[in-house]
Amino acid sequence: MIKRVLLAIVWVSLSQVSMADEAALPSEQGFFEYVNQIKQEARAAGYSEETLEKAFAEAKFYQRSIKADKNQPEFKLTLDTYLPRAVPEWKSKKAIELYNEHRELLEKIGAEYGVQPRFIVALWGIETNFGGYTGGFDVVSALTTMAYEGRREEFFKKQLWHALTIIEEGHIDVAQMKGSWAGAMGQTQFMPSSFMSYAVDYDGDGRKDIWGSLGDVFASAANYLKSVGWRDDVTWGRQVQLPVDFDQELAGLKVKKSLAEWQQLGIRRLDGTDLPQRDDIEAAVVIPDDEKGRVYLAYANYDALMRWNRSHYFVAAVGYLSDRIRFPR
Structure with a gap:
């Protein structure tokens, strides 16, 4: 009986904390006013009315983005327990299969950019399960929501301006511009600023399509690594x-x-x-x-991968998967 009473007290306390957290979250009420403010700033910055109408026509307030940002989990794992989860056996096998399937394209891009193809495939696998999950959030809405939340407004507004530029340049239709809750996009999970700096129109169709073109996906990843000091004569x-x-x-x-x-x-x-x-x-x-x-x-390539994602666990997972591709069991 005492145990049940204590559990009830704990549950009520947690519920009150949860409700307090919910109350502290920005609401949808002011979001669309913020959208209007953003559009005014974008007009002043020179973005066309057509771009703004397309970008914000289906604007959504993503409370899930704000919750995810405020409640990112702290790692309680060690690498010995993390790596089998990040790189299970099926992922290693699929990486080898896809490496062989796209070997000609990967080797061509790898030679042009000076990046071993196995690392391109490993990044592809760790970031989005080889393009299988790129995120279902509307990128403009996610970035606008995060800017509205206010904790890192300038950062997310900068990303939003880049996203508007991507739309204005015609690289992707707004309806297909999907990504993570924080606005990371496509099969490479580039933030819009990384897209502007490193994305490549490898297939020559006039668009840098990191969502649907494998040539653009692979070349963009390779271009990023090359630009941050990658060496193709050493491992990670x-x-x-x-x-x-x-x-x-x-x-x-x-x-x-x-x-x-x-x-x-x-x-x-x-x-x-x-x-x-x-x-x-x-x-x-x-x-x-x-x-x-x-x-x-x-090695130097470890530093390059840390530029992609400043997490030792991420780098270890990419390196581990690249080694599995190089030395299949």
């Missing part, structure tokens, strides 16, 4: 083992040393053998969890 990194007396102050992406220097400090491959003998590679020691978990030597 490797899992290693640390000596028992390793100085934890040396861990982190800011500390770069040659492989020979890390070798002298006692770091070895995971199987205990020596590190590669290459003088042209500098690396950092990355410990995403703690010294008891996975430890990586991170």
Whole structure:
């Protein structure tokens, strides 16, 4: 009986917190007034009336976007439990199948941009399950909602202006401009600013179509990586083992040393053998969890992937999937 009373008290308390959180969320009431304000600013910035009418004709207030932004989960996983979820066996097999299916196109793009095709496929797989899930949110509405919420208004307004430019340039119809709750778009999950900087019209149809054209999708991903310092003569990194007396102050992406220097400090491959003998590679020691978990030597391409998504777990998942493509079991 006492247990049930305590549970009831906890439930009521949580309900009150939940209702308080709900009350604190911006409402739909002022959203459309904000849309009118945004349209006025866009007109002043030179966007055409036709673009604005198309972009905001079906404007929606996405309370789900605001809730998702305020309640992003904190990771309670370790890499050892996260990687099997992010890269299950079926995804590895599908990655290999799609790599082989599109090998000619991937190798052509990889050679042109200096990016190993396996990484293009790995990014494609981790971001959107190879284009299977790109998000169902109207991008203009999602960005407008996030700007209206106010916590990062300037950032999301900047993204919104880029989205309007994408529409005005005719790259995608508004009805097909779908993405995540935060406005990440297409099979590459580019934010509109990344689209403007890195998207490529590879198939030459006059549109940069990261939603439907695999040539544009693959080339845009490769162009992004090339632009942020990708090297096609090295891999992303490797899992290693640390000596028992390793100085934890040396861990982190800011500390770069040659492989020979890390070798002298006692770091070895995971199987205990020596590190590669290459003088042209500098690396950092990355410990995403703690010294008891996975430890990586991170090469320049690790840094490039961190530019795509500043999450060690994301980079590890992309790297792991790329290795599965390279070394199928």
